[in-house]
Amino acid sequence: MKPALMILLGASAWAQEELSLKQAVHLALEKNQSVAAARASVDAAQSRITEARSGRLPKVAYSESWARSDNPVFVFSSLLTQHQFGAENFQIGPLNRPDFLNNFQSLVTVDQTVFDAGQNRNATQRAEVAREIAAESQKLAEVDVIANVVRAYYGAILSVQQRDAAERAVRSAQADVERAQAIRSAGMSTDADVLSIKVHLAAVQEQRIRREADAEVARAALNDAIGVPLDSSYTLSTSLVHANLASVALADYENTSVAERGEAKQAKLAVSLAEKQSAEARSALWPQVSVHGAFEADRQNFYDKGGANWMISAGLRWNLFNGNSDRARIEETKSLVKQSQAEQERAGSAIRLQVRRAYADLRAAEQRIEVAKASTEEAEETLRILQNRYGAGMTNVTEFLRAETAALEARLRFQAAIHDQRIAAVMLEMAAGRLNENSEVLN
Numbered sequence: 001m002k003p004a005l006m007i008l009l010g011a012s013a014w015a016q017e018e019l020s021l022k023q024a025v026h027l028a029l030e031k032n033q034s035v036a037a038a039r040a041s042v043d044a045a046q047s048r049i050t051e052a053r054s055g056r057l058p059k060v061a062y063s064e065s066w067a068r069s070d071n072p073v074f075v076f077s078s079l080l081t082q083h084q085f086g087a088e089n090f091q092i093g094p095l096n097r098p099d100f101l102n103n104f105q106s107l108v109t110v111d112q113t114v115f116d117a118g119q120n121r122n123a124t125q126r127a128e129v130a131r132e133i134a135a136e137s138q139k140l141a142e143v144d145v146i147a148n149v150v151r152a153y154y155g156a157i158l159s160v161q162q163r164d165a166a167e168r169a170v171r172s173a174q175a176d177v178e179r180a181q182a183i184r185s186a187g188m189s190t191d192a193d194v195l196s197i198k199v200h201l202a203a204v205q206e207q208r209i210r211r212e213a214d215a216e217v218a219r220a221a222l223n224d225a226i227g228v229p230l231d232s233s234y235t236l237s238t239s240l241v242h243a244n245l246a247s248v249a250l251a252d253y254e255n256t257s258v259a260e261r262g263e264a265k266q267a268k269l270a271v272s273l274a275e276k277q278s279a280e281a282r283s284a285l286w287p288q289v290s291v292h293g294a295f296e297a298d299r300q301n302f303y304d305k306g307g308a309n310w311m312i313s314a315g316l317r318w319n320l321f322n323g324n325s326d327r328a329r330i331e332e333t334k335s336l337v338k339q340s341q342a343e344q345e346r347a348g349s350a351i352r353l354q355v356r357r358a359y360a361d362l363r364a365a366e367q368r369i370e371v372a373k374a375s376t377e378e379a380e381e382t383l384r385i386l387q388n389r390y391g392a393g394m395t396n397v398t399e400f401l402r403a404e405t406a407a408l409e410a411r412l413r414f415q416a417a418i419h420d421q422r423i424a425a426v427m428l429e430m431a432a433g434r435l436n437e438n439s440e441v442l443n
Contacts, residue, residue: 031227083307117286260433278333
């Protein structure tokens with residue numbers, strides 16, 4: 001059994017299982033309701049294709065009716081269709097004042113369109129294009145789910161790291177209080193120094209409380225992104241470390257995005273859909289030819305005393321004038337084609353801009369990592385030196401506390417820079433149209 005599937009067994013299993021980022025993504029694609037809704041939309045679009053294609057097939061209908069009347073015309077015609085008309089029915093009395101007569105009628109009709117100037121073909125092609133658009137919407141929903149899971153997954157890891165950093169700061173501050181009290185006992189500092197460090201301890205304890213709450217919320221947000229109960233518990237096995245990414249030129253990302261992004265494909269399909277609508281509107285100006293067939297059985301009783309007949313006919317219908325509504329529809333669809341083409345151009349520009357923004361974010365995050373790493377090392381070394389100097393009475397408590405605060409902030413910035421680099425890498429893959437559940441960037 002796959003680990004991602006074992007996780008579904010219950011809360012106890014969650015507590016024992018590790019969950020990698022890719023497993024979280026696979027699970028989300030199975031459980032997330034946004035993806036389920038998009039899949040249902042594709043199924044509905046497929047059904048509309050079948051519905052459109054049915055226009056090529058004959059329409060067969062069956063009906064059963066019963067009537068009873070003494071209307072002279074009704075009685076006369078019913079006797080004829082029932083094959084029950086006799087010489088006695090020509091008498092003036094029965095003709096003018098006939099008795100009540102039953103007529104049970106069974107009717108089967110068949111209608112077949114022979115020529116519709118391509119209306120059914122255009123409707124079918126339009127439904128097929130709509131199905132492709134729905135399929136692209138499903139892919140976009142899946143990509144959005146992947147991106148949301150990545151953000152939530154790394155957000156949960158970052159929140160834990162920040163909580164741990166705050167916990168470390170609390171332990172350090174507690175040790176500082178003990179150190180300051182020892183120094184005061186030795187007569188090398190004052191009560192003010194001890195009180196200042198206690199205030200610092202309270203501040204980092206408050207920060208730890210906030211970080212603990214943030215970690216709980218981040219874990220619930222990850223569960224929500226995956227589509228599992230919010231109180232589920234598990235171990236995140238994918239580390240939040242600096243990703244070593246292959247260098248790819250911005251132009252390559254842009255070219256890929258225009259060809260692969262779901263939004264670009266949808267914009268192109270929207271143009272095709274508008275063209276199909278325009279062709280369908282023009283076909284309304286042409287005549288339609290259809291064939292009609294019918295088989296009829298009429299009976300005085302439901303089972304006997306009846307006759308049958310059949311008929312076949314052909315018809316032509318040509319809409320010569322209907323108040324210019326067809327012409328207006330044609331002009332409307334021409335405008336829709338132009339609108340779709342303009343939106344396609346706009347979509348291409350917007351996609352390139354998103355790629356450039358994601359590319360810049362990634363480069364900036366990588367540079368921030370280098371700066372934050374150096375800053376953290378310098379802050380840690382400064383703190384070590386000032387701890388020794390303070391213990392020896394060679395510096396004041398203000399400088400010492402400032403160094404502790406700077407070291408904590410540097411560690412948090414370094415962790416945030418790594419988090420932002422991993423997120424930016426995923427966002428760049430998403431902007432380029434490359435992101436999927438098996439992307440290397442999820443490793």
